[in-house]
Structure formats: structure tokens, C-alpha cells
Amino acid sequence: MAIEKNYYTIDPEGKLKCFKCGVPLIKGKAKFMYLDNGFPVELPVCPVCGFVYVPEELALGKVASVERALEDK
Amino acid sequence: MSQIQERGSTHVYKVNKISKEEMESMVARCVYEDPPFCSAACPLKLDVRAFLEAAAAGNFKKALQLYEKIAPFPLILSAGCEAPCEGRCRLGEIGEALAVREVERAVARFGEQSRLGGIFRSKKRRTVAVLGSGLFALLLAGELEKKAYPVTVFCEEADEESWLRAAADFLDEEAFSLEHKRLKGKDIQFEFGCVLDRAFLEQKRSCTDVLCASWELTKRLFPDAVCTSELMFCEAERLVTGPTEGVTDAAFGAKKTALTVDRLAQNLDPRNTRGQEGPVESRLYTDLSEAKALDRVPCSAGGYSREQAMEEAGRCLSCHCEECLKSCAYLKHYKKHPGLLAREIYNNTQIIMGDHQLNKPMNACSLCGQCTVVCPNGFDMARVCHLARQNMVSTDKMPLAPHEFALLDMLFSNNEAFLVRPQPGFESCKYVFFPGCQAAAIAPGTVRAAYLDLCERLEGGVALMLGCCGAICDWAGRYEMLGQTRDFIDRELSKLGDPVVIAGCPTCRKELSGFVSASVVGIWDMLLELGLPEGAKGLDRPAALHDSCGARGDEATQRAIRTLAAQLGCELTETPFSGDRSPCCGYGGLTAYANREVAAEMADKCLERSDAPYISYCMACRDRFARQGRESRHILELCYGTDAGAPPDISEKRRNRLTLKNELLREVWREEPREMRLDYKLQYTDEARAMMDERMILTDDVIAVMDAFRENGEAIEDEDGLLVARRRVGNATFWVKFSLTDGGYLVHRAWSHRMRVEKREG
Numbered sequence: 001m002a003i004e005k006n007y008y009t010i011d012p013e014g015k016l017k018c019f020k021c022g023v024p025l026i027k028g029k030a031k032f033m034y035l036d037n038g039f040p041v042e043l044p045v046c047p048v049c050g051f052v053y054v055p056e057e058l059a060l061g062k063v064a065s066v067e068r069a070l071e072d073k
Numbered sequence: 074m075s076q077i078q079e080r081g082s083t084h085v086y087k088v089n090k091i092s093k094e095e096m097e098s099m100v101a102r103c104v105y106e107d108p109p110f111c112s113a114a115c116p117l118k119l120d121v122r123a124f125l126e127a128a129a130a131g132n133f134k135k136a137l138q139l140y141e142k143i144a145p146f147p148l149i150l151s152a153g154c155e156a157p158c159e160g161r162c163r164l165g166e167i168g169e170a171l172a173v174r175e176v177e178r179a180v181a182r183f184g185e186q187s188r189l190g191g192i193f194r195s196k197k198r199r200t201v202a203v204l205g206s207g208l209f210a211l212l213l214a215g216e217l218e219k220k221a222y223p224v225t226v227f228c229e230e231a232d233e234e235s236w237l238r239a240a241a242d243f244l245d246e247e248a249f250s251l252e253h254k255r256l257k258g259k260d261i262q263f264e265f266g267c268v269l270d271r272a273f274l275e276q277k278r279s280c281t282d283v284l285c286a287s288w289e290l291t292k293r294l295f296p297d298a299v300c301t302s303e304l305m306f307c308e309a310e311r312l313v314t315g316p317t318e319g320v321t322d323a324a325f326g327a328k329k330t331a332l333t334v335d336r337l338a339q340n341l342d343p344r345n346t347r348g349q350e351g352p353v354e355s356r357l358y359t360d361l362s363e364a365k366a367l368d369r370v371p372c373s374a375g376g377y378s379r380e381q382a383m384e385e386a387g388r389c390l391s392c393h394c395e396e397c398l399k400s401c402a403y404l405k406h407y408k409k410h411p412g413l414l415a416r417e418i419y420n421n422t423q424i425i426m427g428d429h430q431l432n433k434p435m436n437a438c439s440l441c442g443q444c445t446v447v448c449p450n451g452f453d454m455a456r457v458c459h460l461a462r463q464n465m466v467s468t469d470k471m472p473l474a475p476h477e478f479a480l481l482d483m484l485f486s487n488n489e490a491f492l493v494r495p496q497p498g499f500e501s502c503k504y505v506f507f508p509g510c511q512a513a514a515i516a517p518g519t520v521r522a523a524y525l526d527l528c529e530r531l532e533g534g535v536a537l538m539l540g541c542c543g544a545i546c547d548w549a550g551r552y553e554m555l556g557q558t559r560d561f562i563d564r565e566l567s568k569l570g571d572p573v574v575i576a577g578c579p580t581c582r583k584e585l586s587g588f589v590s591a592s593v594v595g596i597w598d599m600l601l602e603l604g605l606p607e608g609a610k611g612l613d614r615p616a617a618l619h620d621s622c623g624a625r626g627d628e629a630t631q632r633a634i635r636t637l638a639a640q641l642g643c644e645l646t647e648t649p650f651s652g653d654r655s656p657c658c659g660y661g662g663l664t665a666y667a668n669r670e671v672a673a674e675m676a677d678k679c680l681e682r683s684d685a686p687y688i689s690y691c692m693a694c695r696d697r698f699a700r701q702g703r704e705s706r707h708i709l710e711l712c713y714g715t716d717a718g719a720p721p722d723i724s725e726k727r728r729n730r731l732t733l734k735n736e737l738l739r740e741v742w743r744e745e746p747r748e749m750r751l752d753y754k755l756q757y758t759d760e761a762r763a764m765m766d767e768r769m770i771l772t773d774d775v776i777a778v779m780d781a782f783r784e785n786g787e788a789i790e791d792e793d794g795l796l797v798a799r800r801r802v803g804n805a806t807f808w809v810k811f812s813l814t815d816g817g818y819l820v821h822r823a824w825s826h827r828m829r830v831e832k833r834e835g
Contacts, residue, residue, distance in 0.1 A: 019788040019796055034828040036082030043830070044789075050832045053789050053797070054808065059826040067827050071472035072429045073083035 008062060012044035021048035035070050075484050077477060079804045080469045088423050089467045091460060096419045102452045103412025104356045109392040111158035111173060113355035116325040117143035121158055121173060128176050128386035137184030140177060145215025146255060147181035148248040149241045153320025163359045163392060168366030172385050175372045179382035197222050199338040202277050204269055205287030206230055209317050211240035212327035213285060218259050220331055225262040227277065232265055283334050285313040304343050305330040358394040358449040397444040397452065400650055402678040406671050407434050411444060415457040422464045435461050436475050436667035439675060440548055441622035441657035462550025474827060475667035476549040477804065478769045483545040486510040490730035492539040493565050494742055496528050501570035503533025509578030510541040511692040514726035516717035517733035519709050523596060526606045536569045539734055542581040548663045559588045566591065575599055578691055579630055580623030597633045600712060608714040611641035617683035618645045620655035621691035634690050634708060641711050648682040660693035676701045696720050722766040754817025755779060761820045770807060770823045777802050778809040779818060795821060
């Protein structure tokens, strides 16, 4: 699937740290996938191990509403 | 099996057609859109209900607009109308029928005429000539002018006034002058003093598109003319006309004639595409139980005053059939009558590409069947929604999310929490007790007491089966899963030698009766046979009995429960909508999972019937009423002197089922169950517990996350020093925010999403 633009961007601004690697999370490229649809996003990512963080507000907000919309397709 | 495969894609371009005829026949049962009896009886199809509503509100201008739709000359029609509407008025059955015609007269007299007349309307290109005079010619000219035809009247009279007088000599002077004024305002051309003979007629025929004439003139010029009153057309003479008698008939004749003119002007056969003309039969239902029997407002020879007309119009019952909407919280929520909602839900199943906007309403019906009982025509919304759900499942367009939690819960009941054993000492048993998944989840102590009691007092051995009957996947429309569940239960029952099933829940009783080979009875039947166990005691204050929707149509069960309640010494208060008319608590049809808002409204609807404590015989009802804050007891709790207490949260419901199974295994069968124990301490803040219940996150999901964290050490540390770990479990990713404690973890928050997330390169 061609990825052309980002849908959400969240910048960790040095507030979050990877517990395993001990380094601050950085704004990194990630992808949400659901029911054969993909959405490129920028989320807090660990530069070492690649852990992608989905904050609570995002999960319950935009992510949930996109899920609902896709489920009714 | 403890996972459910999510559908692979939204890109499914197929639909499974529900037979349109079947859907139409279901939709046609709803009479909401049938006209009220007065309008049905009116050949001119006046919207009497809206007309009287406007008049009652004193809005005579609007009332007159509605009346002018059927009457180009309102005072003439209201003076001479035979008022068939009054003969069908439902008020006439309990008192005096509404004086519709007198209200019409008052509206025609006092109503302000709309200023937007026909002056600025663009005229049609085809021209029409009306020859002759009389009531029919007048009304026809009015109808044609309303339809924007350029109309010319050719008459023998010398002026407009005498032409009008020839038509309506029955009007009093005041009415006559008003109608004269109205006629002048109409865009009708006149040629007076014509000699109406055959030559004149033929000459006009050559320069006009459609020729109409009064019946008297036609008979004079063509004594052998034959006309059908349906079409108002003399085919041989190519003349639009017909005989009429009386004012209503002339008005109706003019309407039919105007339609014939329409067809002829377009060179079409006047027989076709005429729609439904004249009076019709209505199937509308009007509840007269609360209607007041009142006499008509007295009317003097001069007619009603404005105030009197408003008062009389105010007596209108405004006949609507809303029997289902009165009692069903679901239909009330969507503010739609079931015929319309059913049609929309049917259309929803037939969408190939695009949004299925009716998924939520389709999944919000509790499938309880109350509408079928309260509807005078037996409308079956449950069947509509159930069929639609199955249809969506069959084409892989049904979202899993609304029902997944319930379906996983069913799988849990029939896997980890499933138990089947014959009574110790018996190889095959005469009975098997099937309490139902919700009883084990909500009141495990009561299930234990009931089983031990049945074992002790019944001859021939009582086996136990803890599991789900399959109602959950049935409600979700997952018919393949239902087939598998039924096969599974059937197999287990046949291993026990097909004993008589003693169901603890009316829904289980109904579901199991549908497929198991042995007979199925309710535990209430057995208790009536055996007598109440020792210590059985009813509530010491009056209580309301809530009938389970699983027992709808099952009079024997409803009666048995009442007898049992009487034996317990319960004083039951009468509630409206009991027995077969009972509403659903919101658990049925998985409403509580698919649409919590509607489910809460359903529970409130059940509870508004009484302020007393509620006694029910379905554990889901007991649970939902307790959740709404009402004192709520299951009749088995009263029989066995147990109290399940406050409603358990979703994790406790699972734990209760497992604990019950393990305790019974130890106590009855002397087996030591394998129990999973955590080798670390896991605690929750109160906020986390409430949040998990609200967000449908189980402690098992949290444990899965913590296990993953302990294994791989992956987590995020936020600015407050709290850690956040995650794990994909089935079709969802669960996130847990926690702090480290001495020997374990304290959970602060938890959330989940269904989307997968991963790092992307580039």
C-alpha cells in the first residue's frame, strides 16, 4: 500500500523513556493497520529497540473512532 | 478454542440478498404509515389529522393551505361536503364524532389566504378549454388552474358572477362574495355569452390541446355519449367529462378529470399510472383506552366561531399507532417506527461498498420479541434484526468488535469454565442441571446450593453441566458458531445418556429445547414438584415480578414462577407490561455489549414500572437491575436463602465461574483442579478497576501484559515514573500503566485498541 502522508503526529518531547534501553523516545515513523487498511503515523518510538508507544488519549480518541469507521465499511 | 478470527478486510464486495418479498411482507406489518381513518375515507385525501392539528393550534392560515390542496373553492366544498370522514372518526365509537366539516367551514371563512398565488407560477404549455357551467365545470377549472394549465372557460353566461351562481347557488351571500373574490384571483380566462353548439365545440377542439365540458352540455350535444366515471372521459367524442352527484362527488370527479387531462396533455393513455384514487381502507390501530368521550362543540346555523372551531379541532385524537414505541426503549431511542427502521436495516445489509450506518441500530435490538406481542399486527423487529445480523455475518461484513467480548465470554464458559460430570455414584443420570452461564457468573453460591439440593432430593442421579447454551452466538448472528456449540452440547449430553435437562434460565430452556433430544424443564418446575427447600423465604416487603423475555409466550413458566413466589410468601405488586408484554433488561440480543446507552435505557424502562424491589427469574435481569441501583433478587436466591450481593464486574464474573467449577470439583467429585497461580503480586487501584470494567478489559488481559513485561522487559517510563507495557492478545493490543511494588505491581490505568501498530522504515 502506497504511503503518502502521515495521519497523526505525536512528539514525545523527551518526556518518555524506554525502560529497557534507557534512552529517551523520539518521534518516529510507525504504521497503524486494521482490517486490511494501513495508516502511516508518527509516534514516540525507541530509537534502539523500536518499541512504538500508543498513548491512552490517542487509543481512546482518534484510533477508536477510525476503528469504528472501518468496522462499518 | 479461545480466539475468534477477525474478518480479514473491509474490501468485501458481495452481498447476500435477503428475499425482498420476505422483507416487504415483514415491513408491511407495520401500520404506522397507514392514513388515519378520516383521511382514508375522504375521496379527496385531505390530511385531516394535520388540518385539525393546525386548526386546534389556531393556525388557520396553515389549515386553509392544507384544505386548499383538495379544494380550489373551500367554502363551496365545506358547504356541500357529505363528510365521509366523520362517519369513520374513531371518536364516534365512544362519543360524538368530530365535526370536521364545520371546522372546515370555519377555516374557509376565517383562514387567511396565502399571498403566493399563481401569478408567478410558470404555466404549462398545453392549453385546456372548459365548456359549459355548473359545479363540476367550476371545480374542474379550479383544479386545472392549480395544476398550472392555461385554462379558458367558454360559457353561455354573461359574466363571472352568473357563471359562479350557476355552479353554487346554495351559498349564502357572504360565502358567495368570498368565493367570487377567490375566483377573480385565479388565473382563469373567460369567454362569456358563447353559443355552445357542435360547431363551436369542434372549432375549440382545433385550437386547444385538451377539451373538457360539463356533463349537461355533453349530453345535449352528444345524446349517446358514454363515459366511465373512473376516467371521466368520453372516448368516442374525445371529450373529458362525466356525471357527478353532489358537492363531494363533483370535487372528486374534478380531481379525476384533472388527472385524465394530465395524461392526455402528455399524449399518454389516461388509464395508466393513476395511483390510488378515492377512499381507501386503513389498517391503522388507535388505542381508545385513554380517549375521552366528549360531545361536539355545539354549532349554530352560521357555523363555528374561530374559538369554537379551535376547541372542536382540539378534540381530535390525532390517530397514530405507536403501541410498540410506548413500550420499547430501543425503538424510542431511535425515534423511528419499526416499519421504517426495518426497511433501513434491510437496506443496510444490501450495501456493497460504503458505510453501513445502520450497524449500530441493527445490533442494538435486544431481540426480545416484545414488539410482536404489543403490536396489533404482530410486527417482528427481532426477526428483522436477527436475519440482518446473520446476513452480514454470511458476507463477512459484520464487525466483530461489538460482540467479540460476549463471544469470547461464551468460549470461556464452554472451555476453561466448562464442567460436565455425572452425580458421584451414578454412571448415567436421569437428570442434568444446566444453570446457565450468567447464573454461574453472577450467583455461584446459588448454583452450588441448587445443585446440591437437586442431587439430594431427586431420584436417579443429577449430572451437572456448567456452560453456555449458545444463545450468545445465536444473538450475534454467528450461525456457524451456534451450530458448533449445539453439536458440542448435544455430544456432551449424549455422553451422559441424554438425561432430562433442568435449566436454571428461561433463555437456556428455550434454546436447549430447540435442539437437544431429551426433554428440557425449568428448575422452577422441579421445585414446584419437590416443594421448596428448607430455609426458603420470600422478601418481607412487596416486590415487583419481572418476567424474563426468554419466557415470552411460555405461559407455563410465567405461571410456575408466580406459584413459586406465592409459596415463598412473596407479595407481588402488579406492574404494567408484565407476562408476555414484559420488556427486556438490556442483556438480550447482546445489547449490553453492542450499545450500552440503549441497554441502560432498556433497564430503566423495566424499572420505571415500580418502585418496589424486583424479583426476576433470569440472572442477567437480576444483574442489570442491581447495576442500575435497584434492590434485585433472583427467585432462586430466595428459594435457597442465598444472596449474590452487589453485581460483579466483568473479571469477577469470569472468576466466579472458575471458582464455582473448582469448588464443586473438590467438594462433590473429590478432584483437585489445576489452578493457575501468579508468582507475583498484582494489585489494582480503584480507578483502574472501574476503568477496566468500563473498557471491557479483564484481569486476564492485564496478567497477559505483565507476563510479557516480565519476560521481555519492554516498557515505557513516563514523566511521572510510571511504566507502560503492552501485549497483543487476540484481536486487541492491551496497554497497562503500572508502578513497581514490593514483589509485584500496582496497576494504575489500562487501555486497548484493535488496530495493530508497528514501526515503519523510510
